[in-house]
Amino acid sequence: xxxxxxxxxxxxxxxxxxxxxxxxxxxxxxxxxxxxxxxxxxxxxxxxxxxxxxxxxxxxxxxxxxxxxxxxxxxxxxxxxxxxxxxxxxxxxxxxxxxxxxxxxxxxxxxxxxxxxxxxxxxxxxxxxxxxxxxxxxxxxxxxxxxxxxxxxxxxxxxxxxxxxxxxxxxxxxxxxxxxxxxxxxxxxxxxxxxxxxxxxxxxxxxxxxxxxxxxxxxxxxxxxxxxxxxxxxxxxxxxxxxxxxxxxxxxxxxxxxxxxxxxxxxxxxxx
Amino acid sequence: xxxxxxxxxxxxxxxxxxxxxxxxxxxxxxxxxxxxxxxxxxxxxxxxxxxxxxxxxxxxxxxxxxxxxxxxxxxxxxxxxxxxxxxxxxxxxxxxxxxxxxxxxxxxxxxxxxxxxxxxxxxxxxxxxxxxxxxxxxxxxxxxxxxxxxxxxxxxxxxxxxxxxxxxxxxxxxxxxxxxxxxxxxxxxxxxxxxxxxxxxxxxxxxxxxxxxxxxxxxxxxxxxxxxxxxxxxxxxxxxxxxxxxxxxxxxxxxxxxxxxxxxxxxxxxxxxxxxxxxxxxxxxxxxxxxxxxxx
Numbered sequence: 001x002x003x004x005x006x007x008x009x010x011x012x013x014x015x016x017x018x019x020x021x022x023x024x025x026x027x028x029x030x031x032x033x034x035x036x037x038x039x040x041x042x043x044x045x046x047x048x049x050x051x052x053x054x055x056x057x058x059x060x061x062x063x064x065x066x067x068x069x070x071x072x073x074x075x076x077x078x079x080x081x082x083x084x085x086x087x088x089x090x091x092x093x094x095x096x097x098x099x100x101x102x103x104x105x106x107x108x109x110x111x112x113x114x115x116x117x118x119x120x121x122x123x124x125x126x127x128x129x130x131x132x133x134x135x136x137x138x139x140x141x142x143x144x145x146x147x148x149x150x151x152x153x154x155x156x157x158x159x160x161x162x163x164x165x166x167x168x169x170x171x172x173x174x175x176x177x178x179x180x181x182x183x184x185x186x187x188x189x190x191x192x193x194x195x196x197x198x199x200x201x202x203x204x205x206x207x208x209x210x211x212x213x214x215x216x217x218x219x220x221x222x223x224x225x226x227x228x229x230x231x232x233x234x235x236x237x238x239x240x241x242x243x244x245x246x247x248x249x250x251x252x253x254x255x256x257x258x259x260x261x262x263x264x265x266x267x268x269x270x271x272x
Numbered sequence: 273x274x275x276x277x278x279x280x281x282x283x284x285x286x287x288x289x290x291x292x293x294x295x296x297x298x299x300x301x302x303x304x305x306x307x308x309x310x311x312x313x314x315x316x317x318x319x320x321x322x323x324x325x326x327x328x329x330x331x332x333x334x335x336x337x338x339x340x341x342x343x344x345x346x347x348x349x350x351x352x353x354x355x356x357x358x359x360x361x362x363x364x365x366x367x368x369x370x371x372x373x374x375x376x377x378x379x380x381x382x383x384x385x386x387x388x389x390x391x392x393x394x395x396x397x398x399x400x401x402x403x404x405x406x407x408x409x410x411x412x413x414x415x416x417x418x419x420x421x422x423x424x425x426x427x428x429x430x431x432x433x434x435x436x437x438x439x440x441x442x443x444x445x446x447x448x449x450x451x452x453x454x455x456x457x458x459x460x461x462x463x464x465x466x467x468x469x470x471x472x473x474x475x476x477x478x479x480x481x482x483x484x485x486x487x488x489x490x491x492x493x494x495x496x497x498x499x500x501x502x503x504x505x506x507x508x509x510x511x512x513x514x515x516x517x518x519x520x521x522x523x524x525x526x527x528x529x530x531x532x533x534x535x536x537x538x539x540x541x542x543x544x545x546x547x548x549x550x551x552x553x554x555x556x557x558x559x560x561x562x563x564x565x566x567x568x
Contacts, residue, residue, distance in 0.1 A: 004473070008364045009375075015361060016382045019440065023385065025408055026397035042411040088289035097282040103290055110297045112554055114502060116523055117547045118300035120307065120530050120540055124314065144292035174281050203390045205505050206523075210531045221392035225509060228396060236400065243393035254388040258381055265387055266448045 026247075030054065030240035037236050053237035054245070062215060063242045066223025069135075070246075073208075073219050074201045076139040078194055084143050086190075089152035090178035094164050104153070110146035116206065123210055133214045142201065148193050155189035156182045195264030199250055220246040301547075308540035315534060326541035338517055339525040340545075342431055346521060347500035349435040350442065355493055357439065358446025363481075365447070366454045380451070383444035391441060395509035398437055399424065424510055427518040434506050434519055442499060446492050453488030457481065490560045498553055501546070522546050 024044070029037060031049040057063050091097065092104055122141050123132070131137035159182060167177045183190065201219075208222040215226050227242055254261040308326055312319035330336035361383055369376045386394065401407050402423040410420030423433045457480065465479045504523040507513055513520035513528065520528075522542060530539030 005367065009368060012361055012364045012379055015357070015443075016379050019382055019386065019444070021408075022394055022397040022401055022440075023389070025401045026394070029400060037406065040405075042406060042408055044408060084288045084292055087285040091282060091285035095282065095285070097278070097286070103286060106290070106293060106298070110293055112551060113297050113301060113547070114550065116502065116504075116526065117304060117543055118297060119526075120536055120543060121300035121303035122296065123531070124303075124536065127314070141296050144289070144296040146293065146297070149289060174285060178285065199388060203392070203505075205392050205508060206527070209508065209527070221390060221505070224393055224396055236406070239396065240400065243390075243396045246393045247390045250388050250390065251385065254385070255381065258384075261388060262384060262448055266445055 023247075026240050026243055030237060030244050032237060034237055053241040056235075057238045057241040057245065061227060061238060061242065062218075062223060063227065063245060065216065066218050066220045066226075067245065069217060069223070070202050070220040072135060073138045074198045076135065077142045077201050078197050080139060080143040081145045081148050081197060082190070082194075085145060085148045085152055086183055087175060087178045089149050089156050090182045091174075092149070092153045093156035094159070094161065094177075094182075095174070107146050107149045107153070110144070111150060113146075115141070119207065119210060126211065133212050133217060135217065137211045138208060138217065138219070141207065145197070148197065151189055151193050152186060155186040159185050191260060192264040195253075195261055199261075199265060202250060304540045304543050307537055308544045310537045310540075312537045313534050314530075314536050319537065322537065326538045327545070329538060330541050330545060335517060335520070336525070336542075339520045339522050339542075342518075342520055343501060343503070343522045345431060346435050346438065346503055347497060349432065350438040350500045350503075351493060351496050353435075354439045354442040354446055355489070355496055357443045358492065359450050359485075359489070361443065362447045362450035362454060363477075366451060380447070383447050385444065386441045387445045391505045392509050394441075395437070395506045398506075399510050402433065425515050427515055430511055430515065430519045434503070434511070437506050438500065438503060442496055446496060449488060449492050449495075450485065453485050454481070457484045487560070494553055494556065494560070498550060501549060501553075 028045055030053050031051070032046040033048055033050055033052070036047060088103075092100060092107075118141070126132050126137050126140075131140065163185075164177060164181065167181050172180065203221060204219070205221040205225075208217075208219045209225075212218060212222065215223070218226055224239075224243055224246055228239055231239060309321055309323060310319040311322045311325070331340075361379075365376045365380055402409055404410060404420060404422055404425075409423070413420050421429060424430055461480045461484065462476055465476055468479075470476050470479045502523055503521050504527065507519055507521055507524045508527070511519040513524050523546065526539050526542040526546065529535045529542060
């Protein structure tokens with residue numbers, strides 16, 4: 001190896017250590033005993049690792065409720081997004097109808113609008129309709145996904161028109177073609193979008209912070225803040241165990257399916 | 273009859289998505305612009321038109337300007353640092369990808385980890401890492417004989433601490449985009465540059481890599497910029513905009529004014545300013561893409 005390669009590799013490894021530091025620290029503190037956390041001489045790794053904090057977190061706090069809410073909300077959002085977007089993306093890609101160009105233009109325009117911009121009016125409407133502090137209120141605003149419509153339309157447009165025509169000749173309904181021809185053929189894009197959607201909504205704090213005040217409905221990020229604000233600075237071990245449990249599902253999924261995750265999360269930039 | 277049936281089919285396919293976009297994207301954008309000209313408060317029965325008062329408040333008051341300036345400072349640190357570091361890491365990993373594919377893949381995964389991780393949970397971990405007495409950072413500083421800092425409660429430092437965490441979170445994302453850009457550069461260009469006398473890696477970088485990465489770099493900068501303007505999770509988790517508004521940012525101000533103080537009109541004006549900034553950015557992006565087409 002050339003000296004310059006050694007130096008650059010060394011610097012990149014140093015950077016990697018810094019990137020890992022909060023992860024290592026979070027897991028390390030979650031494995032420490034109460035007395036070890038509060039000693040004056042702090043060490044990076046636990047001297048007497050124990051799973052006690054995880055036991056406490058799972059049995060004496062609401063973290064399991066938050067994790068369950070996270071599953072309900074993210075799956076609810078993803079299923080509704082796909083139910084609404086797959087037929088529309090199919091129609092945009094393979095049907096001619098009045099207003100199609102307008103609709104596609106609307107999708108592209110909607111790509112520009114971050115959720116923060118729509119939050120105040122949606123909050124206003126939901127409070128009138130009594131949808132705040134409900135699962136519906138947490139899920140509903142996200143079923144309109146310009147990003148999903150755009151990605152799926154681009155994927156479905158790759159399907160040869162002859163294939164669609166053949167399905168029509170066979171007597172399949174248009175809705176049937178959308179779900180039984182376009183959907184399976186566009187599956188890689190569906191998966192990339194699913195990873196994007198689940199990650200975005202599992203990690204989202206903004207809307208849950210606004211739309212719920214009931215801790216029983218808190219999603220994982222919201223719940224972690226409830227947990228932290230309740231404890232008086234004494235339950236740092238269980239707090240770190242909770243933070244680890246909240247982060248673990250997506251990080252493990254990422255490590256198992258790195259290529260798909262990278263495509264899903266950075267795909268918008270990779271495909272340009 | 274056939275026309276009607278077609279219409280029904282089209283409506284069944286595209287109608288729900290069109291309706292959802294109307295209800296949850298376009299209508300709210302119109303409403304938020306209208307609200308920004310009123311003094312409406314959540315829960316109030318009526319409101320008055322106040323023309324541009326909310327905008328005057330935002331741009332004229334100390335708190336309003338403070339949130340805007342903090343966001344600009346934050347972006348001014350995060351954009352160059354995370355784009356620059358993302359590029360450096362990508363160049364390093366690209367160089368060793370052939371000789372040490374395993375090492376390169378592991379490092380790539382490590383750098384991307386913060387992108388997939390739950391930022392709020394990681395912010396809680398950072399808070400613990402930066403804890404004045406129980407945290408590792410101050411402990412290590414004192415081992416080196418350096419004074420510890422109040423990373424999150426010192427008004428002079430807090431914004432930089434948040435910016436450092438913003439860089440930590442986005443380097444991996446930028447690295448992945450740069451790696452894709454590097455992989456797309458044809459090897460023949462490097463050979464041609466070598467024939468023309470570009471002998472050192474430094475020469476090759478400036479003659480081939482940098483110009484070829486131009487479009488990627490601009491794209492990465494715009495994405496990073498848009499994300500930096502949206503900073504919210506770390507502020508909400510670690511500082512609440514404090515101490516004394518030292519880490520207040522535009523989206524956090526939107527949240528606080530709108531949903532803690534229920535000043536819907538004023539918060540709508542913040543939203544419109546925020547949205548306007550993003551639209552200008554995107555307009556720049558379109559111009560850039562346009563240029564890229566000519567460049568090809």
